[in-house]
Amino acid sequence: MIKIVNLNKSFNGKAVLENISVTFESGKTNLIIGRSGSGKTVLLKSIVGLHEIESGEIWYEDKLFNKLDFAGKKLIRSEMGMLFQGSALFDSLTVEQNVRFPLDMFTDKTTEEKIDRVNFCLKRVDILNANELFPSELSGGMKKRVAIARAIALNPKYLFCDEPNSGLDPITAILIDALIKELTEEYSMTTIINTHDMNSVMEIGENILFISQGIKCWEGNKNEILNSDCETLNDFVFANSLAKKLRAEKK
Amino acid sequence: MIKFLTQFGRYFMLLKKVFSKPEKLVIYYKQTLRELVYLGLNSVGIIAIISFFMGAVITLQTAYNTENPIYPKYLIGLGCRDSMILEFSSTIAALILAGKVGSNIASEIGTMRVTEQIDALEIMGVNSASYLILPKMIATLLFNPFLTIIAIIVGIFGGWIAGTFSGVMTSENFIYGIQYAFIPYYIVYSLIKTVFFAFIITSVSAFQGYFVEGGSLEVGRASTKAVVYSSVLILLFNVILTQLLLS
Numbered sequence: 001m002i003k004i005v006n007l008n009k010s011f012n013g014k015a016v017l018e019n020i021s022v023t024f025e026s027g028k029t030n031l032i033i034g035r036s037g038s039g040k041t042v043l044l045k046s047i048v049g050l051h052e053i054e055s056g057e058i059w060y061e062d063k064l065f066n067k068l069d070f071a072g073k074k075l076i077r078s079e080m081g082m083l084f085q086g087s088a089l090f091d092s093l094t095v096e097q098n099v100r101f102p103l104d105m106f107t108d109k110t111t112e113e114k115i116d117r118v119n120f121c122l123k124r125v126d127i128l129n130a131n132e133l134f135p136s137e138l139s140g141g142m143k144k145r146v147a148i149a150r151a152i153a154l155n156p157k158y159l160f161c162d163e164p165n166s167g168l169d170p171i172t173a174i175l176i177d178a179l180i181k182e183l184t185e186e187y188s189m190t191t192i193i194n195t196h197d198m199n200s201v202m203e204i205g206e207n208i209l210f211i212s213q214g215i216k217c218w219e220g221n222k223n224e225i226l227n228s229d230c231e232t233l234n235d236f237v238f239a240n241s242l243a244k245k246l247r248a249e250k251k
Numbered sequence: 252m253i254k255f256l257t258q259f260g261r262y263f264m265l266l267k268k269v270f271s272k273p274e275k276l277v278i279y280y281k282q283t284l285r286e287l288v289y290l291g292l293n294s295v296g297i298i299a300i301i302s303f304f305m306g307a308v309i310t311l312q313t314a315y316n317t318e319n320p321i322y323p324k325y326l327i328g329l330g331c332r333d334s335m336i337l338e339f340s341s342t343i344a345a346l347i348l349a350g351k352v353g354s355n356i357a358s359e360i361g362t363m364r365v366t367e368q369i370d371a372l373e374i375m376g377v378n379s380a381s382y383l384i385l386p387k388m389i390a391t392l393l394f395n396p397f398l399t400i401i402a403i404i405v406g407i408f409g410g411w412i413a414g415t416f417s418g419v420m421t422s423e424n425f426i427y428g429i430q431y432a433f434i435p436y437y438i439v440y441s442l443i444k445t446v447f448f449a450f451i452i453t454s455v456s457a458f459q460g461y462f463v464e465g466g467s468l469e470v471g472r473a474s475t476k477a478v479v480y481s482s483v484l485i486l487l488f489n490v491i492l493t494q495l496l497l498s
Contacts, residue, residue, distance in 0.1 A: 077374060084370065084371060090368055105375065
């Protein structure tokens, strides 16, 4: 479980996140949604410690993450996996070396054990016969899958995904979403996903936080989101003309 | 002024991170070997080519400017040798390496920054500054002195070829000249400068790349800044080190 209490973050004096409080539960796919520039990525990067926050608390179980020293943070980070918007695979390493990297860095496993684990993770994300390929030789969907394989290589307790299906076609996007949900349930991870894709919201949104201009506007699940009273959320959810029309007809 | 001091502080904070205890020595060892090839071995060609022609030009220019019969011909060889050892092999070679290696380091690390690869390392709990910069630093500090030696040897060889084949002097005169009044300390002086310059090139270029914000345009700018700042600092430290080591 990850708990955020009154988180504030600003850049050059301009508030980007204001008094965000939310709890992300284990074994669930927690979604942070909002328009581009609403502060989703800043919130996610603040939660994982890539951004220093001005005030507030970030709890990982019973540990106050933002007050820990480097060694303490490093310990929690060893339990984190993250999927970045652009996959962030290491260009100079092959698929196998990318997935193996955290194992090389943080475990004392033998080479055979590491290769077994790499192959297991790649098989789990349906990447076969691509061990020797470089990231530049992969499609967008394959890159995301390899990045997920790398993120789960160390059996993380926490999985963070920044717009996991951006730039992907709708079918691949749904497959990636389904994969993340499966892995979350299988390993009982606390998963937080940043997205503005309504397909994802309706497919895997078990706990949804909607933020607008750095402020928490709404929290609920995918069954509640269509009947919300929050106008800003409704503008976001029913943004396209078809959704607007269906909503008007329903009313 | 405040901006300059801020950058100065960030530079030293980065160095502190670079020199903190590595996570796993064996990984750093492998990375260092890789960088020895990329940054060191791959620079041998350019250094050899430029040194050869610089040695040749120094010899010809010295010859055509000392046509007075009062000057013994072997002084041309001596001039070539001392120019190569004192200035070319360390300073000019360092300026060339600032262009080749410096821009390579800044653009590689800068691209890793804007494509979130550095964030990915941080999330894993890896000290990204140390993992990315320390092996490059060790590789250049170890290999650049060899490049200096290569530059000296190839440059003098270039001078000998140009001098003898153009007919401005005999081979005997040139060989006598390069042995005449030889001061071994000049080699030490040159190697000391090389080590300082290697540190400047790697640290300044890595600093420019590591703190890039934006996209490919900013990576390009960081790469240019890396070359310009490294070159200026090399020239500045050349004066300081020359005064300290030769006075």
